[in-house]
Structures are given as structure tokens and as C-alpha cells.
Amino acid sequence: MQLLAPDAATATDRPRPRSPRDLFVSFTWLALQGFGGVLAIVQREVVEKKKWLTPEEFLEDWAVAQVLPGPNVINLSVMIGDRYFGVRGAAAALAGMLTVPLVVILALAVLYAHFAGNPQVAGALRGMGAVAAGLIAATGIKLIPALRRLPLGFGLSLAIVAVVLAAIAWLRIPLGWVLIVVGGVACGETWRRLRPVKGPAP
């Protein structure tokens, strides 16, 4: 297996954001391109076009952003901004991600409220709502194959998926309890199975 060590020559003079303002403008621009989710755009802009991060760095940051609570792309923008300009950079990237898109979405909401009585508009939004529900469910379904590689094993992982689905969608149990009980069991069992192997197995 090949180890992708960062190239010492490029590590010092590789592209980086020039200022917090550059971060703000860059994240505003990529947020405005992200219809139905921003992650794919972040990868294309920050890694492929601007080359602020290598693909390996992006994957590592992404994993951490995903483990922490909060929207993943928001967490990622805070992490990238912080790396270059500390708290000012984090705030600039976060503000870029939220400010202009919030204005756009409010304008859309006002426009929608104006026409909400119109049955065609109400119908269009109902149709989009059904599609949005499918998009989110599919995001979960697409991740199912990745569960095979977990220490928990595929069968136990699927059982956990089913328990969470039943508890939230049908029993309507508050999320906190589900996360504490089911999440606690899942993390505890994973921790147990990650026990380092000492010597050859008997």
C-alpha cells in the first residue's frame, strides 16, 4: 500500500486563502452553488480548484466533521477557516456559508408565502417535499454497504438501523434517549471489539 506523504516542496508554498475576506467570499460562492447540499461543491472548490487541501487532508477533516455534532459542511468550514486564520478565519468561513444563503432563502420563503394560497404552488411544494423526503432516505440507504466494514459486523449494524428507525419514525421516542441508549450500546460494543490484539489468537 502506498503512503501518500505530503510533498515537502509543495507543503510550504502551496495555495492558501489570502485573508479572512477571501475565506468569506470563497465560502459564500460555494454555498450559493450548492443546491440540495454543499458537500460535493466544497470538495470540488477547496480541493480540486483552489487546492487549499489535498484529497487526503479533506477526507481526514471530513471524518472529524462528521463525528462532531452539527451540520457537516458547517463544521468543515469552521475547521478550514480556523486552520489558516484562527478564530477570525473560522468566523469568516462560517459567515460566508450562512449570510447570503439566508437572505436568499428568506426571499424564497416570502415569495412562497405570497403564493401559498395558489393550489399549483402548494402542489409544487408538496411534490418537492415528497422528493426531498426520498433524497434524505436515499442518503441513508447509500451508506448501508459501508456498514459491512464496521467492527460491529453487518448483521448487528442492520439491527441497530432498524431499532433507530422504529424508535424515531413509528414510536416517536425523543432523539436524546435514542442517541444515549442505542448510540451508547453501539459505541460501547465497538470499543470492546476494537480491543488491541496482544499476541497471536489462541
Place this chain on the structure above:
Amino acid sequence: MTITMHWHDWLALLAQYLMLSMLSVSGAITTVPDMHRYLVDQHGWLTEAQFTSSVAIAQAAPGPNVLFVGLMGWNVGLNAGGGIGAGPHAWLLGLFGLAVTMVGIMVPSTTLTYFATRWGHRNRERREVRAFKQGMAPVVVGLLIATGWVLAAGNVTAGVPAWRLWLLTAVTALIVWRTRVHLLWLLGAGALLGAFGLV
């Protein structure tokens, strides 16, 4: 719809979103079912239609999907002010509601991210870090599918046969799962089907 919001209701709303922020592992979208339980079922601060349209508008608009949280707050504020037609007072309350929910959903998770990032980055090989990351994975998958389910159920209204909406959701999920079609085409198709009264 008109509702009455006392200051302690706003505080409760803020507290609820501050808590959800810490629970939103893998994104705010996984806490949608809990927002529905709280805002629609428990308190009646939002109608079913306002709830699902907040999510649908945010999906159709550019920007991070978490902005649907702001739209929910905006709608709660408008309802408290007597609806969007009630004038500047209602609009100000809407902006206040937007600020309450966005601050709630953003501040705890963002602060935690800021401080935990370097630690997590340095310690990514540690057993606790890996156990948390890999143990939460099936929980997150279950939450995402549950979110789709709750949203699909919330779409069902009088006038359109429920099976058509469920079918559209299921077909969308199938297409997104099996193909790489751009999401905008799907949202557009859903809008057209809805506008013509087919779903």
C-alpha cells in the same frame, strides 16, 4: 395560523435547539423528526404544511441544508405575529424566530467543533475516537432513513391520495440510490407533478 408565544416559550424554543445542536450527529437533518415532534405534535407552533415546506424550500434553495432550521423559526415568529400579512410586527417576530433557532442550532455544535477539532485530529487513532466514529455510523444511517419517513408522512394531506406521495418518495429514493441524476432535476420533476395535481 396564529399562536401566542410568551417569553418563556421563546426560551424553551431556544433551549430545545441548543440541545438538538449537540444531538445533531452527522447533520441537523437527522434531528428533523425530533423538531417535528416538538414543534408540530407537542406545541402546535407550526402547521404540518409549514414544517414540510420549510424543509422543501431549503432543499430547493442554494446553501447548506441547515437553513431549514431558520425557516422553521421564521414561521413560528410569523405565526406569533398573526401571519405574514399582519405587517412589520409579524416580520420582525419572524426574524426574531429565525435568529432564535439559528443561534440555537449553530452555537453549541460550532463551538464544540472549534475546540474539539485539533484534539480529534491529533487523536484520530485512539480507541475511544474510533469507537465513537464507527459505533455511531449505523445510528446515523437509521436516523437518515427515519427522517425521510417522517417527512414523507408529513406530506400526506387531504385531497391527494396518500399512496401517490409515498410512491414519489420511494421512486426518488430509488433513483438517488441507483443513479447519479442531478438533484435539481428530481426537485423540478416533483414540483411539476405537484403543480399539475398529480401528487
